[in-house]
Amino acid sequence: MSIPKFTMSKQVRYCTLITLNYHPLCLLLNQNTKFSDIMKLIKIGWRRNLKSLRLFKPDGTEVEEGDLINIKRGTTLYAELSNEDIKPNIIQQQYDIIKKIGEGGQGIVLLGKHKNTKELVALKVITLKTWQGQETKGISQEQQILNVLDHKNIVKLHQSYVTQNQREIIMVMEYLNGGSLLNQANSKLSEGDAKSYSKQIVDAIAYCHENxxxxxxxxxxxxxxxxxxxxxxxxxxxGVSSYAGQQILTDSVVGTLSYLAPEVLSSQQYKCIQPSQDVWAVGCIIYGLVFGRLPFDGSNPSETYRNIIQCNYGIPKKNVSIELKNLLSQIFVNHPKERLNIFDIQNHSWFKEQPKLFKLPFRNGRSSSVSKLNSYRQYQDEDQIIVVSQRKIVCSRRSITRCDKVLFFNKMK
Structure with missing residues (x-):
């Protein structure tokens, strides 16, 4: 996409100007640049006549007109336009919108900065028109659930609003900027680090299941x-969370195929919400963290489906603990009643196991321990090759949000 340019005299620094719903603009700043010059650029590039303009740096710091002279080359600036269509009144009154940080089937997530406290928050805006045929009660269930949950490893909901025209629900949530665990799973993560992340996940889900x-x-x-x-x-x-035992009223598959439990894919067994489906997904996450790929991913959705139904998975690393293999074998069980529950996982020996140190006996001269060390390194190199070769599979898996289950089963068969 070409970026329109607005020519100013004495060009000095190239910057990028971004706002919601518009393509980026190339902004040329010099020592004489004023907000009025930038508003002229916006009029040309975005075809917007503005009465006022506010600019922000990526960290949320507001840029005053006098600060423009100190903006470095390559900086991205976020513009808040007056009367922006996407912002409900409540956001205009209390928050400065810096940028869009996410988008999904329910709506969008914006990075906001409170005008008084300067706290950065994530603003999840759910547009009701995108949920045609569903009750408002079902749409607001996420905020009801988050109001109940209070755990250090679960995102916190500060406030929630329904706009005056009843067209949008806005949830003000804590801002998390460390990235997702998918980035960690695609790197060479040790079993010890994977265990540290997994323990936090298991503790949080155990808390959810307790509630x-x-x-x-x-x-x-x-x-x-x-x-x-x-x-x-x-x-x-x-957003799609529910209460254990709640009846499934529609033939729909909710979730992401690579993490779905066999009973969810079975129209006969999946009659109500079951904690066992979370346990299966936890097993997939632990596997992904340790091995750098997901356990049941195939070359296409049909193969992934068959692998899940048949519990067909492998152990691509040689140097993993027996306790981990044992834990996975008790999670990846086809029948949900025979599967471990989340509290069993909490108490499993894998989480109590201490990391084992690799020791070499030192002797004078050449020793057979050298060959052992070389063999150990070779295993590590092979593991790294496996992780790298599987990255594309992890990143290319397909997601199923809400689709017709009958059509989905026909395609899988």
Missing amino acids: NIVHCDLKLENIMLTAPNSKEIKIIDF
Whole structure:
């Protein structure tokens, strides 16, 4: 996409101007640039006549007109336009909108900054018109569930609003900027680090199940690090979550295929929401963190479907603990009643096992331990090759949000 340019005299620095619903503009700043010049650029590039303009840096700091001279080359600036159509009144009154940080089937997620406290928040805007045929009660269930949950590893809901015209629900949530665990699973993550992340996930889901709540869409993308250098995680996106035992009224598959339990794919068994489906997804997440790929992913959705139904998975690493293999074998069980529950997983020996150190006996001269070390390194190299070769499979898996189950089964067969 070409970026329109607005020519100013004494060109000095190239910057990028971004706002919601419009393509980026190339902004040329010099020592004489004023807000009025930028508004002229917006009139040409975005065809918007503005009475006022506010600019923000990526970290949420507001840029005053006098600060333009200090903006460095290559900086991205976010423009808040007056009367922006996408912003409900409540957001205009309390928050400065910096940028869009996410988008899904329910709506969009915006990065906002409170005008008084300067706190950065995530604003999830659910547009009711995108949920045709559903009750408002069902749409607002996420906020009801988050109001109940209070756990250090679950995203916090600060406030929620329904706009005056009843067309949108807005949830003000804590802002997590460390990225998803999918990025960690695609790297060379040690079993110890995978265990540290997994324990937080298991503790959070155990808390949910204690409160009779099933997430229903657990996956690496829905687990966020709180900050770039942090090891603390929080589970997000309770948009399709429900209460255990709640009857399934429609023939629909909700979730992501690679993480779906066999009973969810079976029209005969999946009559109500079951905690066992979260347990299966937790097993997929643990597997993904340790091995860098998902356990049942095939070359196409049909193969993935068959692998799930048949519990067909492998152990691509040689140097993993027996306890981990044992845990996975008790999670990936076809019948949900024979599967471990989340509390069994909490107490499993894998989480109590201490990391084993690789020791070499040192001797004078050449030793057979050298060959052992070389063999150990070779296993590590092979594992790394396997992880790298599977990255495309992890990133290319398909997601099923809400689709007709009958048609889906016909395609799989």
